[in-house]
Amino acid sequence: MDIRRQQVRVRDLQSTREWLEPYDQLLIATGASALKPNIPGIDAHGVLSINSLQSGIEARRLVDDREPRRAVIVGGGYIGLEMAEALLLRGIEVALVERSPQVMGTLDLDMGALVSAALRRQGATLYLEEAVAGFDQKNGWVQAVVTNQRTIPADVVILGMGVAPNSALADEAGMTLGQKKAIKVSKRMQTEIENVWAAGDCAESFHLVTGKPFYVALGTVANKHGRVAGENIAGGNAEFAGVVGTAVTKVCSVEVARTGLQIKEITEQHIEFADAVIESTTRAGYYPESGPITVKLLAEKGSGRLLGGQIVGCEGAAKRIDIIATALHAGFTAEQVSGLDLSYAPPYSPLWDPVLIAARQLAKKL
Amino acid sequence: MDIRRQQVRVRDLQSTREWLEPYDQLLIATGASALKPNIPGIDAHGVLSINSLQSGIEARRLVDDREPRRAVIVGGGYIGLEMAEALLLRGIEVALVERSPQVMGTLDLDMGALVSAALRRQGATLYLEEAVAGFDQKNGWVQAVVTNQRTIPADVVILGMGVAPNSALADEAGMTLGQKKAIKVSKRMQTEIENVWAAGDCAESFHLVTGKPFYVALGTVANKHGRVAGENIAGGNAEFAGVVGTAVTKVCSVEVARTGLQIKEITEQHIEFADAVIESTTRAGYYPESGPITVKLLAEKGSGRLLGGQIVGCEGAAKRIDIIATALHAGFTAEQVSGLDLSYAPPYSPLWDPVLIAARQLAKKL
Numbered sequence: 001m002d003i004r005r006q007q008v009r010v011r012d013l014q015s016t017r018e019w020l021e022p023y024d025q026l027l028i029a030t031g032a033s034a035l036k037p038n039i040p041g042i043d044a045h046g047v048l049s050i051n052s053l054q055s056g057i058e059a060r061r062l063v064d065d066r067e068p069r070r071a072v073i074v075g076g077g078y079i080g081l082e083m084a085e086a087l088l089l090r091g092i093e094v095a096l097v098e099r100s101p102q103v104m105g106t107l108d109l110d111m112g113a114l115v116s117a118a119l120r121r122q123g124a125t126l127y128l129e130e131a132v133a134g135f136d137q138k139n140g141w142v143q144a145v146v147t148n149q150r151t152i153p154a155d156v157v158i159l160g161m162g163v164a165p166n167s168a169l170a171d172e173a174g175m176t177l178g179q180k181k182a183i184k185v186s187k188r189m190q191t192e193i194e195n196v197w198a199a200g201d202c203a204e205s206f207h208l209v210t211g212k213p214f215y216v217a218l219g220t221v222a223n224k225h226g227r228v229a230g231e232n233i234a235g236g237n238a239e240f241a242g243v244v245g246t247a248v249t250k251v252c253s254v255e256v257a258r259t260g261l262q263i264k265e266i267t268e269q270h271i272e273f274a275d276a277v278i279e280s281t282t283r284a285g286y287y288p289e290s291g292p293i294t295v296k297l298l299a300e301k302g303s304g305r306l307l308g309g310q311i312v313g314c315e316g317a318a319k320r321i322d323i324i325a326t327a328l329h330a331g332f333t334a335e336q337v338s339g340l341d342l343s344y345a346p347p348y349s350p351l352w353d354p355v356l357i358a359a360r361q362l363a364k365k366l
Numbered sequence: 367m368d369i370r371r372q373q374v375r376v377r378d379l380q381s382t383r384e385w386l387e388p389y390d391q392l393l394i395a396t397g398a399s400a401l402k403p404n405i406p407g408i409d410a411h412g413v414l415s416i417n418s419l420q421s422g423i424e425a426r427r428l429v430d431d432r433e434p435r436r437a438v439i440v441g442g443g444y445i446g447l448e449m450a451e452a453l454l455l456r457g458i459e460v461a462l463v464e465r466s467p468q469v470m471g472t473l474d475l476d477m478g479a480l481v482s483a484a485l486r487r488q489g490a491t492l493y494l495e496e497a498v499a500g501f502d503q504k505n506g507w508v509q510a511v512v513t514n515q516r517t518i519p520a521d522v523v524i525l526g527m528g529v530a531p532n533s534a535l536a537d538e539a540g541m542t543l544g545q546k547k548a549i550k551v552s553k554r555m556q557t558e559i560e561n562v563w564a565a566g567d568c569a570e571s572f573h574l575v576t577g578k579p580f581y582v583a584l585g586t587v588a589n590k591h592g593r594v595a596g597e598n599i600a601g602g603n604a605e606f607a608g609v610v611g612t613a614v615t616k617v618c619s620v621e622v623a624r625t626g627l628q629i630k631e632i633t634e635q636h637i638e639f640a641d642a643v644i645e646s647t648t649r650a651g652y653y654p655e656s657g658p659i660t661v662k663l664l665a666e667k668g669s670g671r672l673l674g675g676q677i678v679g680c681e682g683a684a685k686r687i688d689i690i691a692t693a694l695h696a697g698f699t700a701e702q703v704s705g706l707d708l709s710y711a712p713p714y715s716p717l718w719d720p721v722l723i724a725a726r727q728l729a730k731k732l
Contacts, residue, residue, distance in 0.1 A: 221707070241702070241705025241706075247711075259709070319715070320688070322689045322708045323689065325706060326706055327692055329698075329705075330696035332695075336607070340691060340692055341608070341611070343625070343684065343691065344585065345444075345614045348614055
């Protein structure tokens, strides 16, 4: 990219022809790539990153064709957990290796432990606080995952080690990078250079709870980025509303959701906080298919301002995170959350929705 | 009650003994009663009001003992619909008579029509815009419901004609009644007379969207009333947060929810409004058990302020009403709702949650 001259060098990947393309407005939407650290054997056949529709199709083809008996998943984030579910449902033995003390690092330790327990109940073996050192191979195919503590036989390996923004092109062109090396943008999704915009997994967002820049690679956010950038490039004046860090996933019958700041993030912001963790049921206790739900809420001491929430539970639990996310957008206190006029009928909730119960408990501690 | 002398006359219903009981603080929590208009034959055996655990038990006993073949439900509100579900699931023929042009009068006509269609699909017969004129009986037992248009054979009749606050005692004692003759109270649940409090289905609430007094007889609200009154009677200073008119119900596989103001209420407030009705799916379209959901949102023209929302859909649809309720508490515009960072994963939602899709559509019209 030559930003001064308003032109980009384009290479046709089929003909390898190259030319300079002038532009009036430039949008960088280069996305993110799955992290694939330089570990011996990581390029062996059977070691798969899942980060596109195509890679998902290839993973399924490999499972269909080679009928692996043992899978090892590296990384306990969303991709790791969702692949664990998919492989367990195919009847494959699943082991999961995670460097940190818990799966789902975006949850606090206590809530993450509930997810670990659920994974173990589903039959997965977890190796927490273990780092992958290499991959054994034979005839070019992966045979085992070697950690700092053991060798785990593997017919297939799934890498779920997170993603990084594809911002090298922007970096080389002299643009400023921000959080996690994502491209720095304004609320209008404009980079620091006029006529150049960035949107999606390559671009920074900002967090409404901290008021600070934040990087998150999620489809919901990328889609909103794109709409804002598109409207502004066409002469409009749209602003991205920001994120509160909402995410949700499912591992077999266990639903997991989070929004706002977790304890680690709150501590980094030097905010004094209190938390409440409550156990309740997804429906009225006597109603068929009522099941357990654990809700954790966090709020700032003094102001009472809600900072975040986490939910682990059975079917019907997770979507309640949207109540907490909306309350974060509103800047509500725990007390205000406890007064929300939420819906109740026995098929949907106990009389006090679990989110309200948690907010009431929390409000007493602030 | 003698408010000047701070005493109440108490009657022991078993011994019929009466005495005067002095008080420092008096709480009126007399609840509400099911409406039972003076229609010929309404006191026949087999004509049941459902408004307490006991009345529910009696209804079930009657169904068990007499094995009715044909049930007629009078009134298409929450009680009517929930009893329709219960009786249909018992294999009983259900006819429902409703005076207005739709069931679920708290929904707009278009959304109510979706519920009527669902009831008909479940096998119920609806007689809309028909008023009940009387009940035919034989040997003291109900035999048929007579409307202004026809006679409908009935082995059992369920009255779901709404409720009225039990405020006669307060009225006689000289207290002011408000909306629907509920006892007028402050946000602290204090009546206009010092040391006298009222809470629950006998007391008024106030509506956060209109800023005006409002009557609603729901367990969630009654429970919150009680906590506020209790805290204040004990010397605290709690305030009831108000309601936004949230309610939810289920008729077999169809979920129904509403919050805020419906068109009728908006018009009464002389507010200029726009609405958007969108059809989407409860989960990602390709995900198993994904099904239809219709979301309607209403907002004020000019300001863009959200006024209300209604949802009809399959399993997983209704609880989304809590997002809208929380947004009403926050006073959000449709534009602000469309920017909410809600959770997404294929088992829970399309990439854009149906509530966000509706908000985006609506924001364009304001």
